[in-house]
Amino acid sequence: MADTMGHSATATRNTKVALGFCLLAIAPQIFELIWSIGTIFGWGTGRGPSAVVISHATALLAGAPGALIGAASGDTKKVSSEVLLALIYSYPLFVVAILTFFMTIRSAQDYVGGVVLMAVALFALWAGSDLQGMRGFSFGAGTAPRMFGGLLVALSAGIALTGLLTDGPPMAHYSWRGPLFVMAGILFFALAIRPLGLVVTGFISFMIAAAGSQETRWLEAAIVGACLTLGCAILFPYVLGLPMPMFPRFLAQ
């Protein structure tokens, strides 16, 4: 009884991990889709969302298998970058995700760490796939990235294997509050520093970041934030001589 229960517990968790990997396998495509939504409102130049979906879907479902069969029959036609992404990045990760279903993960920390690192390496291999390789005995621009990328794939596979073969710690606990608000503060700072200037941006980012802890007392934080902003507004531009916008653009003009 205990045995079956234990088995079902790992099974459900494995399913989650495997589904996570599937999502990871199409993460770049999803990212491009989200990015492309901006084009509807006229931000940035690029393909619209529908074009992105169609091109990636055909690449994943038809283009890549076609290219594989083509390669097997000795046909070396130039393939598009979507097909390459599917071949180099997505397919290997789908394979890993499928394998994950049948594995007993003994150390989730190592296994997941290794697989995600492998995803990074595969992505780098894809990103460098358009670069020139060896020319005779001289290195091309793409040789070293490919070398290190390949090495990282091997090493991360090794780490993932350790996670399967040896006992180790499970996944660590992630909290969402700290990362979310700190990142939001940083993001706001990056977006607002040019139009709004240091004084406004610094203070608001401080308050956003301060929300990252439950123990923040707002009045106290506001006072410290104001003092810090004032201090930085004197320190950076005047004492250190690093020029930066101080006040909102619409006020300065």
Next chain:
Amino acid sequence: MELFANLAHGFVVAFSPINLLMCLIGALVGTLVGVLPGIGTIATVAMLLPITFGLPPVGALIMLAGIYYGAQYGGSTTSILVNIPGEATSVVTAIDGHQMARQGRAGPALAIAAIGSFFAGCVATVLIAVLGAPLTKLALAFGPAEYFSLMVLGLIFAVVLAKGSVLKAIAMIVFGLLLSMVGSDIETGASRMAFNIPELADGLGFATVAMGVFGFAEIIRNLDAGAEMSRDLVQQKITGLMPTRKDLVDSTPAILRGTVLGSILGILPGGGATIASFGSYTLEKKLARNPSRFGRGAIEGVAGPESANNAAAQTSFIPLLTLGIPPNAVMALMVGAMTIHGIVPGPQVMQKQPDLVWGMIASMWIGNLMLIIINLPLVGIWVRLLRVPYRLMFPSIVIFCAIGIYSVNNAPVDVILAGVFGLVGYWLIKHDFEPAPLLLGMVLGPLMEENLRRALLISRGDWSVFVMRPLSAVLLAVAAGLLVLTVLPALRSKRDEVFTESEN
């Protein structure tokens, strides 16, 4: 004597009022930030890097060197008083230092740490001056193959000295190497993995990644534990700063041994200060007549490691100044700072920029002297700083870092990238990957690629060049030997022992 003429020249440069001021400010600010719990040396140097940009190169590097020692000294103050070591090098100091503080002997512990550091600093300064010139000559005999092999050795050292899994440490180095490939190719100018983002065309900024992985990631990680970390702050007033005669007698041999050990380990590329302090603690414990005193407030346990890590911190400038190879992450940041000022570290720096090199060496000694003079009376202020609650400190650090990164290139994208690397760093911590080897790999990446390409071009694509040239072969053999020794299980368990010393 050329040596003394050089040193004298250095002191003339360093004693100019403006440089003295830079050194003082650096040491003070470094201590100020280094004292904040949870911020290690690397994060401190990364955070404060932008404030040196407006200065002339000599002043900027003197200030950065000051920040470095200040941060290290600040780190040991926190570990003694609060038992929160800011970084790996002061982990061992916390063991006995904090015990001493709880017994009401915080004063002597801090004083011995300062005295030990100062003595080690003096010896290391002389050592740099003595070894600098001959090593530079050796460096001129180095071809691309030798440089490549030396860097491999350095990276392997970093692996050996990293905590935990060897495989993970190597993976982190390769990840760093891969990250360093982003941007324009040196030879062909082809844009690599930049996704047509103009800000990536120059590659990932080193300070950006360092600030993200060490600064932001640490903040997020600390928030996990709840803003009010359990702080074991020694509350009673610190009285009687001066150590007793017995303290001095007990700690003198420990300081001497720590200095020797630290100086040797610092020169080796790879990790320097951390292993030096751990090594020194283990050595003192082994040599002690009554080892059970360790962990209960033995003054040797403070004196030895503190001297060792300061000696190592300074001698690690030797490979940087002579060979142009940064032996650890902090030195890697120094390379970044030098590059920003248009100085390419390497053998030619010593000849072309004597002001810079010897001025910096002399200022190291002055900086150490300043630390001992300033910090002992200021301990009270540092303690007060430690009482600032984390809920106020962390948003301040976030904003300060954000402004700092922005001011490097006036580029908002850099701030976002640092944020992203903050998340990457958080993820790495959660999966027990160490970020320091990543940083080292990232700095050495372009140098390694360049030398590898050049070596293979000269040998017409023949890979055997790395083992046919004697110097290169020796370096690679040492690297391979080290790696084998590390992977061997028997030695591995021993290595873990050295590093887990702090946890019991």
